[in-house]
Amino acid sequence: MAHHRSSHRAGRASGGLGLAAAILLGGVGDLGRAVAETPSAQAARPDRDRLSVAINAGLLQPLVLGGANLEVDVRWRHLVVAYSHGWSLELADQLGDEMTRQRVTLQVPYTTGFGVGGTYPLPALRSLVDLRLEAKVHRFAAEYASADGASRTRVVDYRTYTLGAGVYWTVVPFGGRSGALRGLNLSTSVRYWPRVATSLDGDAHTYFNATTNRDETHHAADIGIANSPLIVNVSVGYLF
DSSP states (O other), rough: HHHHHHHHHHHHHHHHHHHHHHHHHHHHHHHHHHHSOOHHHHHSSTTTOOOOOEEEEEEEHHHHSSSSSEEEEETTTTTEEOOOOOOEEEOOOOOOHHHHTTTTEEEEEEEEEEEEEEEEEEEEGTTEEEEEEEEEEEEEEEEEEOOOOOOOEEEEEEEEEEEEEEEEEEEOOOTTTSGGGGEEEEEEEEEEEOOOEEGGGGGGEEEETTTTEEEEEEEESSSTTSSSEEEEEEEEEOOO
């Protein structure tokens, strides 16, 4: 009987030690998670179930192209829907050899459209990465300059339609803080927008150029760098 009571006590002690070890290990695990996930990290991690809205202004447009651009991004869970609108842009440099020879510059009264895709949080970097499909409409006004550059003559107005993709990296540097700076964000984007259609017959327009004194053909332009579909931009804004 004594041996049975001793074994029973030993079993209870062993069970108690096991329970204590489990509690201790659980506590250590919770402590480790608490240390690893500081308040700053918690604040930087977006709530997937909460709808967020970001309003950003492009920097390339006013600094390089003489215009402006605004973008609104709506995020919920892993979905992002975006609308952007640029206006009063001028493409005068690096338009390619043919447009340069014709002394053609391009005014862009507007470029507008939507994007939709996935958004993926990177809490450790206080940032988000978006992968988007984007459909855009771009309005062009082609003009050529006189020999002395004093005047311009309109060649043709037209629209192009692009369907492409973009990668966006948005950093929220003060996401771990409270106060007005919390939602400030900086977004870098690389986009590829190939033309899928234009309003020009045959995607081109033939006209007489008084500067070159010959008939010339203006081909529908691309919206990106050096008359290509590639676009790089940096924007700044606020995430609500």
